[in-house]
Amino acid sequence: MLIKHLTDDEVQQYAVNKSNCEKRIVEHIHLCEECRSKVEVYQLLINGIKQQPQPAFNFDLSKMVLQQLPSPKTSIANDNALIWIFGFMAMAFLGGAIYFFQSYFDLFESMRTIFIYLIVITAVTVLAYLFIDMYKKYKHGMKVLDLY
Amino acid sequence: MNNITRQNTTDRELVDRILRGETNAFGIIIKNTENLVAKLIFDMIASESDRKDIAQDVYIKAYQKLPGFKFQSKLSTWIGQICYNTCIDHLRKKKLVLAESIFETETDPSNDILDMMNTAQGNFDEPVDTFVIGKDISEIVKKKIEKLPVIYKTLISLYHKEELSYEEIGTITGLPAGTVKSYLFRARRELKNDLLLHYKKEDLC
Numbered sequence: 001m002l003i004k005h006l007t008d009d010e011v012q013q014y015a016v017n018k019s020n021c022e023k024r025i026v027e028h029i030h031l032c033e034e035c036r037s038k039v040e041v042y043q044l045l046i047n048g049i050k051q052q053p054q055p056a057f058n059f060d061l062s063k064m065v066l067q068q069l070p071s072p073k074t075s076i077a078n079d080n081a082l083i084w085i086f087g088f089m090a091m092a093f094l095g096g097a098i099y100f101f102q103s104y105f106d107l108f109e110s111m112r113t114i115f116i117y118l119i120v121i122t123a124v125t126v127l128a129y130l131f132i133d134m135y136k137k138y139k140h141g142m143k144v145l146d147l148y
Numbered sequence: 149m150n151n152i153t154r155q156n157t158t159d160r161e162l163v164d165r166i167l168r169g170e171t172n173a174f175g176i177i178i179k180n181t182e183n184l185v186a187k188l189i190f191d192m193i194a195s196e197s198d199r200k201d202i203a204q205d206v207y208i209k210a211y212q213k214l215p216g217f218k219f220q221s222k223l224s225t226w227i228g229q230i231c232y233n234t235c236i237d238h239l240r241k242k243k244l245v246l247a248e249s250i251f252e253t254e255t256d257p258s259n260d261i262l263d264m265m266n267t268a269q270g271n272f273d274e275p276v277d278t279f280v281i282g283k284d285i286s287e288i289v290k291k292k293i294e295k296l297p298v299i300y301k302t303l304i305s306l307y308h309k310e311e312l313s314y315e316e317i318g319t320i321t322g323l324p325a326g327t328v329k330s331y332l333f334r335a336r337r338e339l340k341n342d343l344l345l346h347y348k349k350e351d352l353c
Contacts, residue, residue, distance in 0.1 A: 008333075008337055009333050012333055012336055012337070041340055041343070041344065042336065042340060044285060045289060045336065045339055045340055045343060046308060046336075047285065048285040048286050048288065048289030048290075049289055049293070049304060049305075049308045049309065050308055050309060051284075051285070051286035051289075052286055052289070052290055052293070052309065054183060054186075054187075054309075055186045055187060055189075055190035056183075056186055057182070057186055057199070057200070057203060059200060061178060061182055061203055061204070061207070062175045062178040062179055062182070064204055065174070065175075065178055065204055065207040065208065065211075066171065066172065066174065066175055066178075068204065068208060069171045069174060069208075069211055070171070
């Protein structure tokens, strides 16, 4: 009777993870002394690998690396100040515009209130979007330049 | 799956803290990934002073590249990838290893013959049993692993000791998962053949 033994890959599959093996392989191993012996060698080898001591550095890596990193940023407070400054400037600009160009506002009197709201809301939304986009680009640029 | 999600959340929190300027949080990342980095460096780099420089270099690179980390893998896998590439670059720069020898599949036959001669000599000096009993299996395997090509050594270590999946190892080494699997089969086969060339199975059990 011809016995077709398992291939080396199949033997390894069983030795590494028998729960993930095909039923055919598991059954063969149970019946075949020769293949079982091959599995044992692989299992011995894998145990030997797992028993290897964990390599470790003989210096404090964390401390050494942290010493080389730039000191913690204090830019969050500065960023907030920047937002306040921009906000104040925008308000001042808007106030100035209203004060100096008051006469032009008479033009709006003839328009219906709903149109005025529409224009103002659109303008504010576009300005807000542009401001956020500009701020994001600025932050990204600062991150890219933040080399040491 | 939950573990992966939790891991990603922790990774995100840590990365956010560092990007907000809390550099000390990077220390936690170092502590969490130091074992993997040490394993890779010890497997790939022989010189102790080079290991020290490379380990620092790996984390400084990781810190610089952190704003570009997209959370497409675990942070530890990403740092492992930086570490692997740094080691390969170092080996290439030092010309300690050529590209083909990183992926060398066969050991030098002349070395095998020399080994066989040495073992034969060893066997004359002391009986096989005493020779094997004097050493434990992990010591024997360690010596055999050291003889493997760099890539095999690394894969064996990442799979069997770090217990990473084929996909994670693939991300670190830049190899397709299928290739990782096939290299691992070859590496184990080489180890087994080398082991059986020098020791009888009964002596190892």
